[in-house]
Amino acid sequence: xxxxxxxxxxxxxxxxxxxxxxxxxxxxxxxxxxxxxxxxxxxxxxxxxxxxxxxxxxxxxxxxxxxxxxxxxxxxxxxxxxxxxxxxxxxxxxxxxxxxxxxxxxxxxxxxxxxxxxxxxxxxxxxxxxxxxxxxxxxxxxxxxxxxxxxxxxxxxxxxxxxxxxxxxxxxxxxxxxxxxxxxxxxxxxxxxxxxxxxxxxxxxxxxxxxxxxxxxxxxxxxxxxxxxxxxxxxxxxxxxxxxxxxxxxxxxxxxxxxxxxxxxxxxxxxxxxxxxxxxxxxxxxxxxxxxxxxxxxxxxxxxxxxxxxxxxxxxxxxxxxxxxxxxxxxxxxxxxxxxxxxxxxxxxxxxxxxxxxxxxxxxxxxxxxxxxxxxxxxxxxxxxxxxxxxxxxxxxxxxxxxxxxx
Numbered sequence: 001x002x003x004x005x006x007x008x009x010x011x012x013x014x015x016x017x018x019x020x021x022x023x024x025x026x027x028x029x030x031x032x033x034x035x036x037x038x039x040x041x042x043x044x045x046x047x048x049x050x051x052x053x054x055x056x057x058x059x060x061x062x063x064x065x066x067x068x069x070x071x072x073x074x075x076x077x078x079x080x081x082x083x084x085x086x087x088x089x090x091x092x093x094x095x096x097x098x099x100x101x102x103x104x105x106x107x108x109x110x111x112x113x114x115x116x117x118x119x120x121x122x123x124x125x126x127x128x129x130x131x132x133x134x135x136x137x138x139x140x141x142x143x144x145x146x147x148x149x150x151x152x153x154x155x156x157x158x159x160x161x162x163x164x165x166x167x168x169x170x171x172x173x174x175x176x177x178x179x180x181x182x183x184x185x186x187x188x189x190x191x192x193x194x195x196x197x198x199x200x201x202x203x204x205x206x207x208x209x210x211x212x213x214x215x216x217x218x219x220x221x222x223x224x225x226x227x228x229x230x231x232x233x234x235x236x237x238x239x240x241x242x243x244x245x246x247x248x249x250x251x252x253x254x255x256x257x258x259x260x261x262x263x264x265x266x267x268x269x270x271x272x273x274x275x276x277x278x279x280x281x282x283x284x285x286x287x288x289x290x291x292x293x294x295x296x297x298x299x300x301x302x303x304x305x306x307x308x309x310x311x312x313x314x315x316x317x318x319x320x321x322x323x324x325x326x327x328x329x330x331x332x333x334x335x336x337x338x339x340x341x342x343x344x345x346x347x348x349x350x351x352x353x354x355x356x357x358x359x360x361x362x363x364x365x366x367x368x369x370x371x372x373x374x375x376x377x378x379x380x381x382x383x384x385x386x387x388x389x390x391x392x393x394x395x396x397x398x399x400x401x402x403x404x405x406x407x
Contacts, residue, residue: 011132011133011137012130015130015186016127019127019182021182022119023145026119027146028153028175030150031154032093032153032161033096035158036162036166038245039165039166044105048242051241053365054106059113059354060113062113062116062117062120063113065117066350067344068347070341070345070347070348080184080191081118082118082122084118085118086179087115087176087180088111088118090173090177094173116354120347121351126186129190135281136277137277137278139328140328141274141277150266151263154259155259156172157169163256210339210396217394222337224389224390224393225393228293228389231293231387233352234383235319235384240262240266242364243316245368261312264313269324271324273324276292277332285332285336286390289333290387290393291322292323292326292329293326293386299318302315327353331349333396
């Protein structure tokens with residue numbers, strides 16, 4: 001039986017911090033789009049459905065290409081592809097700052113999304129390569145950068161773009177240029193690492209499918225993970241796209257202050273992400289996934305009934321912290337199901353999360369126009385109950401430990 005052995009490798013923390021920082025910069029740029037929705041709505045007289053279409057355009061291009069990029073680079077590694085993806089985001093960022101019509105906004109959103117399609121599967125694969133066997137920790141370090149960027153992006157947007165105008169979004173180009181510099185450095189490390197593997201004929205990846213499970217069980221487990229991603233990102237779409245509108249409408253807060261409350265949710269999500277991976281390494285990823293999605297459900301179910309701005313903020317922070325711990329565990333669990341297809345499986349799950357978020361942002365926008373923004377949160381609160389399907393996931397940690405004991 002072929003078993004992966006990375007325990008003797010050294011974890012490349014410098015590389016992990018580098019791609020985490022690039023992830024922070026990348027997701028800060030991405031978070032600019034929903035952060036300026038209120039400005040776009042007023043400037044171009046948009047409906048909620050049109051706002052949803054912007055999000056759909058961005059997240060569709062950010063999702064549809066990811067598994068194809070990952071599958072291609074699994075067979076044909078491209079060490080500098082991540083820097084190229086950031087260049088696409090840079091182009092879209094400058095365009096969104098100066099677009100003069102709704103079509104221009106859609107095109108710029110598509111370019112930023114395309115950059116994300118290259119960035120995420122390649123960076124996740126790089127995190128796995130630099131992990132030294134601590135895959136959950138590596139994925140969490142990578143993910144916490146992205147979640148931190150998603151959290152601070154709206155704050156920066158509120159302080160600069162919302163305060164001074166959409167053209168000031170061009171200042172975010174500094175983030176993109178800085179990220180490109182970092183990614184050229186990590187690309188050089190990746191190129192050297194791949195050369196070492198080739199020269200020594202080492203390969204940290206083993207079989208296409210986990211050797212402890214049948215192919216049928218692998219596919220069934222992937223299907224369960226899809227359902228969990230579906231439930232998580234429907235709820236996340238309701239927060240990231242419409243939470244500011246909910247707070248403005250229900251509690252009469254300003255646009256700038258609504259971004260602060262969104263920051264609270266996203267900052268809690270960043271912190272929760274950091275804990276998910278290491279806890280999965282120690283206790284098993286199945287238990288982290290199970291607790292993360294189901295644990296957030298009671299708070300999500302109660303939040304629409306709260307009439308206090310303070311309690312609504314507290315509940316959103318708790319939800320963000322608990323719910324976000326699932327994603328690093330889900331990604332690494334999926335990679336361990338198909339260890340020979342790290343890029344493809346990373347792209348598939350990142351793409352699925354973006355795609356679901358985009359589609360649901362559009363549908364929730366239509367629903368908000370047809371009913372109201374409150375109904376959106378009543379409905380979405382029930383989605384986290386789908387976390388019950390985590391029961392059907394096999395415990396890969398126990399299977400691996402049994403294999404080691406028998407060896």
